[in-house]
Amino acid sequence: MKRREISPATLPQIGQPLAGGFYAGRLFFDGAEHALIDSGREFEKDAQWWDRPGPRLNIRGSKSYYDGMANTKAMAEAGSAIAQQVLNMNIRGHRGWHIPAIEELQVMRANLLQLEAWGTHWPIQGAGGPAQAFALREYWSSTQKPTAGSSWCLHMLPWCVPDTNWSSKEKGVRPVKVLPIKANAFVHEPAGDFAPTAPALRGLAESAEVAQVLEQFINEDTGRFYGRTEDLVARLALIAGEARA
Secondary structure, eight states: OOOOOBOGGGOOOTTSEETTEEEEEEEEETTEEEEEEEOOGGGOEEEESOOOOSSOOOOGGGOOSSOHHHHHHHHHHHTOHHHHHHHTOOBTTBOOOBOOOHHHHHHHHHHHTTSHHHHSOBOSSSSOSOTTOOBSSEEEEEEEOSSTTEEEEEEOSTTOOOEEEETTSEEEEOOEEEEEBOGGGGOOSOOOOSOOOOOOOTTOTTOHHHHHHHHHHBOTTTOOBOSOHHHHHHHHHHHHHHHHO
């Protein structure tokens, strides 16, 4: 089923409610921008990335650094209990949740930790504290390493970087979802954030207006220039613009 697109004009500020969770920022992958949504602390799970006995599994479809939904579906098809559980979640009346890819976790770490509610860490066990806060532990991503048996994880602290660990380890799982942002909203003429082309001054040398300006900057008897060059150029450019109009 195709996910509904969202207009960039309707996106709230970082941390504000959106689609059953909290807006965490934008993420670009598969040629499109996506709005990333965090479910919040109350829906975290303690889980192993892979909880089935046997040889270390290499899930080929769970290697994306960006597309957590594709990773989570591949995990579920391979038999991951936590992936199946997250895919079936109904959070605040909304479905479509998945285990975040490692770059999705990085967007959350970079953006949400700047907000007081998310940046206040609380113990894994025990009540109290902000509903959005992260616990003092590592969180699993849905991105498996190229080699079997280990996956990417991230501790939600400002100075931390992604790490890997054996998939049999238990860590936090934080459900997220993404909504594609309408692509046509970004199709527009060049923004014009470049230096404008200087107006041509050719043909103005004999203009009376030019002569008057030059008299203000050049002493006719000595031929010496007085004033600031940029002021002279601005006055001449103004005359050129009026002539072209």
